[in-house]
Amino acid sequence: MKVYEGANIRNVVLVGHGHAGKTSLVSSMLYTAGATQRLGRVDDGTAATDYDDEEIARKMTISSGLAHAEWGKTKINFVDTPGFNMFVHEAKMVLPAVEAALVIVDGVAGVEVVTERVWGYCDEINLPRMVVVSRMDRERSDATRVLESLNKAFGRLVMPLQLPIGSEKNLSGIIDLVRMKARTYEMGGNGKGKEGDIPENLKATAQEWHEKLVELVAEGNDALMEEFFEKGTIPEEHLVPALHDAIREDRIFPVLFASGLGNIGGDELMDFIVDYIPAPIEKGSARGQVTSGNGEPPSRKVADSEPLSMFVFKTVSDAFSGRISYFKVVSGILRNDATLQNFTRNSAEKLAHISIMQGKTAIPVTELHAGDIGAVAKLKDTLTGDTLGEKSAPIQYPAIKLPEPAITFAIEPKSRADEDKLGVGVHKLMEEDAMLRFFRDP
Known part of the structure; x- marks a missing residue:
């Protein structure tokens, strides 16, 4: 494995409600980047980051998993996290290890309970984030409805950088609202889209959203705002670095679209991660x-x-x-x-x-x-x-504060001979799950 320096590393965590498509999206990007030889599927038990026997049996993520892909000259580290209430603290634990969060939202359900919870976790540490609307190939998926739910939950700073081409089983590609180009895909193919012009029936909608995006990015930059008022637009060479700064400063929360199972949009998402997500060295300093x-x-x-x-x-x-x-x-x-x-x-x-x-x-x-x-x-x-x-340079980074456990269960050994085994097993579980507490009730 090639050694990468900080400028060529991107660290992202995938967070969101259960069954929103996080694990499938990681599998899609790994396959598209050539990191895996097949497109892993949760239902088949072949997803790269869901490998525990319980995860395979239940078809859900229980514990955070790591994966990585080499995309161009950049190494992308992915952290896939659980989305169910009883395990969502796993997502909070890993946030200090990354420079941005991909908030995965289901293309049918939109914003859900855990979506808002993990968004709040990111707010607590001012972590840059972007939304990926996944499972856009599902029946009743609706980009307009999901965007409305995102704006209602998180405000006007949530702004699409893409639009889907087609919907449900007819999903065929995405429109890049920064470069104003389209990329089309084969459903279930190799994940690498073919670039072309925006379909005629979507040009007006794309232009409308492009102008909204440019205006929002320009709000935080007087020079860009002046250029926008003079020319009515901002050229790509000025828009891209301004968008990078806006994302890093939480002045915009971009929205992208994808389908993990259909293997659509993963290449564009990785391009986006490389181009817009801060590298670790951009963070500056970490305080102890x-x-x-x-x-x-x-x-x-x-x-x-x-x-x-x-x-x-x-x-x-x-x-x-x-x-x-x-x-x-x-x-x-x-x-x-x-x-x-x-x-x-x-x-x-x-x-x-x-x-x-x-x-x-x-x-x-x-x-x-x-x-x-x-x-x-x-x-x-x-x-x-x-x-x-290094012993000569002491420092201790602050630990993440977790909420107190909400449920208590009683366990007991089958016999006195099993007491020691039970204690060893429980303490191993506690090493893995920082939320677990264990005490004896006399």
């Missing part, structure tokens, strides 16, 4: 919570030249590899066999055999640069939320 001697909390630039620091955002218990820690390299370069200090627990950890994940498959790497996401097995003390780094 430990107060240094001069009274100021320490911080790290997201740069290779800084002392190494990283935080763990997810823990997985694997039957063969043991405890696997998913982490984000905030600063510095992590190399194989590094010995780091766990600043949260004041212990040393050796990181042997670092890797990147493609679903359940660990791909060994020799190093990871600032901004990248990876995994390592068998850390003895490290758990979710912990910060690790």
Whole structure:
């Protein structure tokens, strides 16, 4: 696997209500990019990021999964998260590890309960986000109705950058409202669209939305607003960088359209991620919570030249590899066999055999640069939320605050001989799920 520097990395999390199409969309993009050899399907149990036996049996995401694709000269890290209420805290846990969220909305249902909840999570940390209206090939999918529900829920800053061509089973492509070009696809094909002119019957609608988009982007830029009033439009070479800034500053929440099962729109979505989503190094600095001697909390630039620091955002218990820690390299370069200090627990950890994940498959790497996401097995003390780094440059990043559990269950062993086994099993579950609490009732 090629080593990527921070400027050529994009980290995104897919969040949204259950069954909105998050996992199918990840599978579509992986297949289109050549990262997988077939188009994974949730119903077939072949989706890359839903590999747990329970996920396959229930046809739903239960735990966050990692995957990646190489698109052009850029590596895109995807984090696929659950969308059901009882597991949605998994989405909140991973938000600090990414630079943007793709809020996936069902093309029929529109905005749902968990859609609003994860949007609020993003608001809490000012995370840039964009909406992807998925499953546009479904019966009764309706772009106009979904856009209305988005504007009602999240305001006028939600603005389409695309429009679908066709609907339901006749979905055949998308219109790029920035470049004013169309891209058509074969339903269930290789996912790579053919560029052409906008269909005649959609030109007027596309032009109307293009003008609304240009006007909204120009609102945050006096020079662009002046150019817009003078010329009635903004050329693409000025619009693209202005749109990038507007997305990063939460002055616009773009809307795109796709079908994961139909493998339509994934290539355009990856183009969009590369062109408009901030690279990790654009984040600037990450601030720690430990107060240094001069009274100021320490911080790290997201740069290779800084002392190494990283935080763990997810823990997985694997039957063969043991405890696997998913982490984000905030600063510095992590190399194989590094010995780091766990600043949260004041212990040393050796990181042997670092890797990147493609679903359940660990791909060994020799190093990871600032901004990248990876995994390592068998850390003895490290758990979710912990910060690790060079012992000579201490820092501790703040942990995500989770809500208190809302449901309590009683469990008991079948016999006294099973008590120890039960305790071991419960504590493994607690390592994976930070929301779980365990106590004995005398």
